[in-house]
Structures are given as C-alpha cells and as structure tokens.
Amino acid sequence: MELIFKGGCNEVGGSSLLLESQGGSVMLDCGFNIGNGTHPEFTDAELGTVNSILISHAHLDHSGYLPHLFMERMYKCHMTKPTKDLMALLLADFQRLQKIREVTEAAPRFTPNAIAAIIANTTCHEFNEPWKVDGGNAPTSAFNISLHNAGHILGSAIIKANDLLYACDINCRATKLLNHCEPVSAKTLVMESTYGGREDVLPSYKESTRQLVAKINEAHAAGGCIMIPVFAVGKGQEILLILESIMRSKVIPEMPIYVDGMVKKATRIYRQNAIYTRMEIQRRILMSEDDPFSSKFFKVSESRERLDVKRPCIIVSTSGMMNGGPILTYLRLFAGDPDSKLIIVGYQAEGTIGRKILEGAREIEIDGEMVEIKCEVSMIHFSSHADRNDLVRFANTVKGLEKVYLVHGEPQKTSELREELEKNFDVIVPSAGERFKL
Ligand SMILES: [Zn+2]
Ligand SMILES: [Zn+2]
Structure with a gap:
C-alpha cells in the first residue's frame, strides 16, 4: 500500500490523502483552504483509480473540494450520517459564497447539482462497524475500513484503513455535547498538529x-x-x-x-x-x-x-x-x-x-x-481540537504504533510537535505530493 499526501501539509486547510493498493485507491478527505483559496491538485491518473472517498467530518477544510471533483465524474462516498447532513449545509453555503466573494474567485466553481450528486452517492456508516472497500482487481487489495468517534464535531470520525489511522481532527476531552475520542490500534498514524506547538497547552x-x-x-x-x-x-x-x-x-x-x-x-x-x-x-x-x-x-x-x-x-x-x-x-x-x-x-x-x-x-x-x-x-479557548499534551498522549496510547505523519498544522507548530514525538516514534512531516510506501 502507498500513501500520497495531497493537501493539509504544513497548513490548516485542504486536507486530503490517497491510499493506493494494486490498481485501486481510496481518498481520505477532500478539503479546501478557505483562507487562501487553494486546494489539493490531483492528476487524472490519480483520480482514475479512486474507488471511494471517505470524509472524516463536515468542516470545509476536509470536504470543501469534493463538489469540484463531482463536476467531472461521480465517486462513491462514505461517512457518518451527521457528517452527510452537516456537510450538505456547509457546501451549499460555500457554493453561495463562491458566487459572491472574491476570496475564492481563482478557484473553480461548482453547482448545487454537484452537492446533490454527492449526497446521492453517499453511504452512511455507524462508528465501530467495519466494512470493506474494493481496492482494485486483486482480491487481496481490498481496504478494511472503520470509523471511530473523533470527539471534534458531531459525527466526526477517526478513520482506520487497514493498519493506518487517520486522526484529523480529534478532541481528546469530552465537551458538553460530545464524548472524547479513543485511540485505536494501528502501525501508522496520520495526525493533526493544529495545537502542537510548545505553548499550546490549553486550559481545561x-x-x-x-x-x-x-x-x-x-x-x-x-x-x-x-x-x-x-x-x-x-x-x-x-x-x-x-x-x-x-x-x-x-x-x-x-x-x-x-x-x-x-x-x-x-x-x-x-x-x-x-x-x-x-x-x-x-x-x-x-x-x-x-x-x-x-x-x-x-x-x-x-x-x-x-x-x-x-x-x-x-x-x-x-x-x-x-x-x-x-x-x-x-x-x-x-x-x-x-x-x-x-x-x-x-x-x-x-x-x-x-x-x-x-x-x-x-x-x-x-x-x-x-x-x-x-x-x-x-x-478564551474552547477548543474542539486536542492540545499538545493530548496529541502526545493520543499517539502514545495507539497500540502497535511505529510511524507518525504530522499534518494539519502551521509549520512551526508541526515541527515543535515532531521534536516531542520523535522520542518514541519515527516521525515524518510530509509535503503535498509526497508518496510513501507502507
Ligand atoms: Zn475540523
Ligand atoms: Zn480541520
């Protein structure tokens, strides 16, 4: 299996990565950077092998580029039911804003039909109920997928795909509304670093x-x-x-x-x-x-x-x-x-x-x-993201963990978190477009 980072590298915005097996791939998140109007760049060859798109949660930095892909062709999408409902609302608002705001003028536009097509092609899943996604022609190339509560917003999920855990975004503390996330065993972890800086210890x-x-x-x-x-x-x-x-x-x-x-x-x-x-x-x-x-x-x-x-x-x-x-x-x-x-x-x-x-x-x-x-x-911080200590603790409690890829953070914060995690793991800060063998 290979891992290709497409966005959300050294930035908060435009999160996306591809997991490739022989002849097929799945996409994890397909976000848009609202701050600067950038988005992941996919080649036709990459998009041609995508069998399914998994969305971790509704925020646009994880889902905002999805309708642009649907302007070209349909994909099967998988997520929780609240993510589907909340994403439809956010995408509809984004579509309306794209028409009137100059901030995204450089970005390709999409139509309400693209949002309707996403909803029509979405299968909803419950937490902790695994299923298989076809990864190509070889029977061994299927992906075993499961979603686990991420505690970040309603319906937000940590995605497990084979031996990889994708934890963007997570909250390790219970809030008034949601239970906190729980680590799941995995060899490889792709984790956010939004509040990974040395100073990022948030109050209770x-x-x-x-x-x-x-x-x-x-x-x-x-x-x-x-x-x-x-x-x-x-x-x-x-x-x-x-x-x-x-x-x-x-x-x-x-x-x-x-x-x-x-x-x-x-x-x-x-x-x-x-x-x-x-x-x-x-x-x-x-x-x-x-x-x-x-x-x-x-x-x-x-x-x-x-x-x-x-x-x-x-x-x-x-x-x-x-x-x-x-x-x-x-x-x-x-x-x-x-x-x-x-x-x-x-x-x-x-x-x-x-x-x-x-x-x-x-x-x-x-x-x-x-x-x-x-x-x-x-x-006053009421963060829905894990802080530095929470992130370190989370990684330390993932059973069998060997390698950590840090994404979804400003460069300084990501590198400060990397220093800490390197005490226990092999840590990589990927750039957009970089490819790794798992
Ligand atoms: Zn989020
Ligand atoms: Zn995010």
Whole structure:
C-alpha cells in the first residue's frame, strides 16, 4: 500500500490523502483552504483509480473540494450520517459564497447539482462497524475500513484503513455535547498538529468556562454586550449549551442571547442527530420538554440591520473567523463600544479578520468601511481540537504504533510537535505530493 499526501501539509486547510493498493485507491478527505483559496491538485491518473472517498467530518477544510471533483465524474462516498447532513449545509453555503466573494474567485466553481450528486452517492456508516472497500482487481487489495468517534464535531470520525489511522481532527476531552475520542490500534498514524506547538497547552473546559463567566458578568455590569463569533458547526452548539447552562443556573444574569447566522440551521441538524451526542444531551432533547437548544434565553433579531439588539446582551454569530456572516454587522454596531467585549473562542486562520484582531489590529475594514475596535478583545479557548499534551498522549496510547505523519498544522507548530514525538516514534512531516510506501 502507498500513501500520497495531497493537501493539509504544513497548513490548516485542504486536507486530503490517497491510499493506493494494486490498481485501486481510496481518498481520505477532500478539503479546501478557505483562507487562501487553494486546494489539493490531483492528476487524472490519480483520480482514475479512486474507488471511494471517505470524509472524516463536515468542516470545509476536509470536504470543501469534493463538489469540484463531482463536476467531472461521480465517486462513491462514505461517512457518518451527521457528517452527510452537516456537510450538505456547509457546501451549499460555500457554493453561495463562491458566487459572491472574491476570496475564492481563482478557484473553480461548482453547482448545487454537484452537492446533490454527492449526497446521492453517499453511504452512511455507524462508528465501530467495519466494512470493506474494493481496492482494485486483486482480491487481496481490498481496504478494511472503520470509523471511530473523533470527539471534534458531531459525527466526526477517526478513520482506520487497514493498519493506518487517520486522526484529523480529534478532541481528546469530552465537551458538553460530545464524548472524547479513543485511540485505536494501528502501525501508522496520520495526525493533526493544529495545537502542537510548545505553548499550546490549553486550559481545561472548567477553567475556560470560569473565564467566560467573569467576562460576561463584567460586560453586563457595565451595560455592554458580549460578542462571540463561532463556527456554524461545532463551536456554535458548544457555546450555546454552555451559555444555556450558566444562565439557567444563574451564574450569569438573565439577558437575551441573540443567535445569528448559519449556526441556527446547523443546530437544527444537531437536534435531528441527537443520538450522536452525549447521553445527558440526548435525554434532554429526545425524552423531555427541556431541549437545551430551544431554551427561552435564545432570541433572534427581527431587524435586517440588527437595530433591535439592545445591550446588555450576548451575541453568538457566524462566521467564526469573522470573514463574513452577521458577526460583521454586530462588529460595526458594537466594536466601538469600550463597555462591550469581543470573545474569540476558536482557531483563527492566517489572513482572516479574526486573526488580525487577535494580533492587535484596532481598526478593520468591513465592506469598504473602516471600523474602530474599542471593545475589549480576549481569547478564551474552547477548543474542539486536542492540545499538545493530548496529541502526545493520543499517539502514545495507539497500540502497535511505529510511524507518525504530522499534518494539519502551521509549520512551526508541526515541527515543535515532531521534536516531542520523535522520542518514541519515527516521525515524518510530509509535503503535498509526497508518496510513501507502507
Ligand atoms: Zn475540523
Ligand atoms: Zn480541520
């Protein structure tokens, strides 16, 4: 079997790799780098041998290039049911944005028909239930595949293909919504390194919640608002559950929580797939009148300009890196207010408005208009990714592990994680296009 890295090498974005056996191959992930508009480059010969495409989870850096492939021909796709539902939502939004945003102008476009074709060609699988994918003509060249909970977003999977484990992206800590991932035995591990840097030791969930409570209480006392930009899928739902819980238990005062942007639609999909959440949340959604996602605290603005949103309040809105979505409208309204706070809760890719603000920019351009940032900006990690210690621990607990390929990280972080893992394993940081024999 051979392993060919096609994307997500020394970057967060555009993850994809090919596993080739005699005469056939499977693709693991097919992502798009939203930050810079790049994507994996496949040759016709490579695509000609692909029998199946496996998608680890719905985020576009793992699924965003898939519809472009479907513009040429059909492929069989495999993933969990929540991944299929969430991916359809994200791809439809991506298609709409591709039409209007210049950031991806250089990228080839795709049509809604391509998304429909993906859905029609997708087979859903449960966690821990292995199946075989044909790898070509020889009977020995089949791939034995299984999906295992990755704990990252709803339906996210660690993929096992023969003796290889593909762990992008993973969360080793349980959250309000999801159970943490568990290592599976394998000889070869392809692992993310998003938070692999020496400094990337993230606070516990409890500590982060404590920090969030303090910030919210401060802003409320001053009469300001708290803006929390979130990813539509994953972070959005986690933050809503935390806010619902701390407001219900009166740790923070009651005030409207405005939920805005695509996070609303994604939350509906979370509710429809509640059996993939932790038992406590399942029970509340499916077996009681106490569905946390339909809490009375959550409000929706009726105004196009969001002028009915009055302080003090909390705003949870997409997009997570502030590159689009209604969060920009809220920034225009409230970023100039020193009593308000902007709380960043997730990864901010290079080149995004979120990254600029986080790195200290006090003036940003939104649709040609300069907006001053006078509100307090802070970062509270509610990461859906494993941190450095978690990643090292994860690799150390994979039974029979010999070799680790590090992907899905900025070069500095990947190389700092490599130094640590090299104490126990043969570690490789591949470049896009590199090929390895397994
Ligand atoms: Zn992800
Ligand atoms: Zn990712």
